[in-house]
Amino acid sequence: MKGEKCDVVDIWQILGKRWSLHILKNLSTNGTVRFNELRRLIPEISSTVLSQRLLELEQEGLITKRIYSEIPIRVEYSLTPRSKDLENILQQLSNWIVKWNAHEKKKEPKTFPQMSKS
Amino acid sequence: MKGEKCDVVDIWQILGKRWSLHILKNLSTNGTVRFNELRRLIPEISSTVLSQRLLELEQEGLITKRIYSEIPIRVEYSLTPRSKDLENILQQLSNWIVKWNAHEKKKEPKTFPQMSKS
DNA sequence: CCGTATCCCCTCCGATACTG
DNA sequence: CAGTATCGGAGGGGATACGG
Numbered sequence A, B: 001m002k003g004e005k006c007d008v009v010d011i012w013q014i015l016g017k018r019w020s021l022h023i024l025k026n027l028s029t030n031g032t033v034r035f036n037e038l039r040r041l042i043p044e045i046s047s048t049v050l051s052q053r054l055l056e057l058e059q060e061g062l063i064t065k066r067i068y069s070e071i072p073i074r075v076e077y078s079l080t081p082r083s084k085d086l087e088n089i090l091q092q093l094s095n096w097i098v099k100w101n102a103h104e105k106k107k108e109p110k111t112f113p114q115m116s117k118s
Numbered sequence C: 001c002c003g004t005a006t007c008c009c010c011t012c013c014g015a016t017a018c019t020g
Numbered sequence D: 001c002a003g004t005a006t007c008g009g010a011g012g013g014g015a016t017a018c019g020g
Helices: A007-015 A020-030 A035-041 A047-059 A081-107 B007-015 B020-030 B035-041 B047-059 B081-107
Strands: A063-068 A074-079 B063-068 B074-079
Touching (some): A007 B020, A007 B081, A020 A063, A020 A074, A020 A081, A035 A047, A047 A063, A081 B007, A081 B081, B020 B035, B020 B063, B020 B081
């Protein structure tokens, strides 16, 4: 709870980018997934960005890329032990949000403009 | 672990922005902090951005803003119960990073350019 | 099938200057 | 002291088109 430099910030900025969480979530749910399969699971993402996110996540050691040199080529992505460990934390974050959303809703309606997305 | 709409994504995009975490961390450490005090604690942030982040965090119910109409005016920010609850999760995230950093370091040196910041 | 190359928009962020 | 107004640059993200 003190220094730890700022590695948290680094990973945070990657995970904070659009679609990162969606990707992890889908890999979590579906196990091993191919590139275009991911595109179908996340219809709004473009191949450009999907490719970027996958590269970043791979470089952070959060996903594994396996290439099968068949014809046509097949590429599969999956979570690493590291990111499976992360899943717990994300789950807690999710719980935290649900918990405090309920709170808020009761206390004050609050005028959030268009915070909802997707 | 399924739908929950995408509230996680919403808060994620806010927390993923630059300085958000620094601000929460400083409020966590120092309790109640004034605007310019925060600027001193986070020397690289501009007042423009600090102001933005504070507003976003307040709207998300993560910080409390208290205004004292003195002369000169005094404004104090502090964490809410909600964000104190969040602290735990952030701490776990921090632990997770440390844990797996150590792992990586042993297995493969890996050429991370300049991952350290701040 | 699995991406990269380009282009373009748009938001974020920082610097500076200015008000109550 | 605690911000807002404005502007400019940098980088993220999407659409399209193309290549291995």
